[in-house]
Amino acid sequence: MATADGDADCPHPSTADLDDNGFPAEPSSPVAAASSSGFADDFYRSGTDWSSLRGTSSPRALEREPGTKAKERGGGSLVQSSLFQAWGIERPRREGGGAGDSSLVQRSLFQAWGIVRPRKEGVSSGDSSPSPSHSGSWSARKRRRGGIEEAGVAAKKPLACPFYKKIPGTPFTVDAFRYGEVEGCSAYFLSHFHHDHYGGLTKKWCHGPIYCSVLTARLVKMCLSVNSDYICPLKLDTEYDIEGAKVTLLEANHCPGAALIHFQLSGGKTYLHTGDFRASKSMQLHPLLQRGRINLLYLDTTYCNPKYKFPSQEDVIDFVVRTAQIYLKKQPKTLIVVGAYSIGKENVYLAISQALEVPIYTDASRRRILHSFGWSNLSERISSCNQSSPLHVLPIGSVNHENLKKYLETLNQRFLAVLAFRPTGWTFSEATGKHLDLIKPSSNGSITIYGVPYSEHSSFTELRDFVMVNPQILHCCDIIWILTIGQCSHWQFLRPQKIIPTVNVGNATSRDKMQAHFREWLKCL
DNA sequence: GCGATCAGTT
């Protein structure tokens, strides 16, 4: 992995000129000043302690994000453990937890120290010098909301936007709506319409233009009532000039409207932000990803661990359809249920609908969303009559024995049994990775529930191949590449100079593991 | 009633 990365060979103001948050550095930051190389180098050099990323240039960067999930946090475990000791408070169950930083935005000391909840609170970025307000002798356990005000500190201030949501050398952010106005940001990109990415977008949004795919734009307008003036729909595979950069959205193979975002800066740098995506061969063959190298790759690392293996979506769909047919043959009055979040998993129930030649029933709010896609082959199969179709789509959270039993009763006698599928990426195991037929359902009376490994994120090997193509895959593409491979057992596909994970970054251990994988993938460069 | 935040669920 080259630390002498693109900064050296790029004449344009580059990542070296940016502060730790990826925006033009202020000279006052000693950390930034000491840093001779790029933004992404800082990221890696920081190891498990992200405090080196913070600098003092941006006071807001020192603030915690009380409302965010682990995947949106960074932190330092060393600092954190000493603070736990200092305060005599139990460690959270999970690796992580916040470390000292300014408590200006904290609602309580629990939040300030990141020890609030023993659940998936990631870590905060570890600034080793706690703010003055921490030096008091409060009882951390007793303080709840209001503690900040009592300390005489300003109450409400927006959360700080994490650096990995900012695109260096640009006024762009990606999926950063919960931080209010982000300093230096004049174009807000939204990768796709899932809650954890659009969070913070409401009809009151007024901080700048929102760039997203046409379909995502429609959903933002329809479901969130965001003022159209702020919504800038971009067609896929079309190059746009936005604030001096060339921007192209690519199909992300995640949920409807989800896009990869390809940035070409005027100085020559090329960045790719995957949003959430499932890598595929056809994606790798996209002309924009075939030529040139990627200087920075923002990667959806949801399943960036070799233990995550799952079959192709096609294989899972085959399995689901076959299973449905078998159950219907045995019991013609079977109700087939597919669980789904707001958007996503459409192909699972569409395939069942087509194979069984039945319409798809779902409630009015989902019907409205599905129709908005403008997909005629889906729209024409949607029914508003729950008795008329043996195929129902329900919120995935409601797909459990208790609910399904009740649900079956409400359909009085029209159906006698339920066969339900929960399509989710974490339905994985060594066995089901290869042999779908080994999946065993959970059955209770007339209710049968299958968890099926239908993922809309990349598996570990798909991630690896996206970054570094396996030689065999290339033999149909270009003879010259094959010759090159002859001298190098691996050949880079995207050949990113740096990879910035965007998921699972709240946990130092997982961050380190991911870095080790990235190093392995990139080492032949 | 609405939005922000936090807690809990699958």
Added chain:
DNA sequence: CACAACTGATCGC
């Protein structure tokens, strides 16, 4: 247990 993504409760305005 994983995990992303959601759902519900509570609080403040």
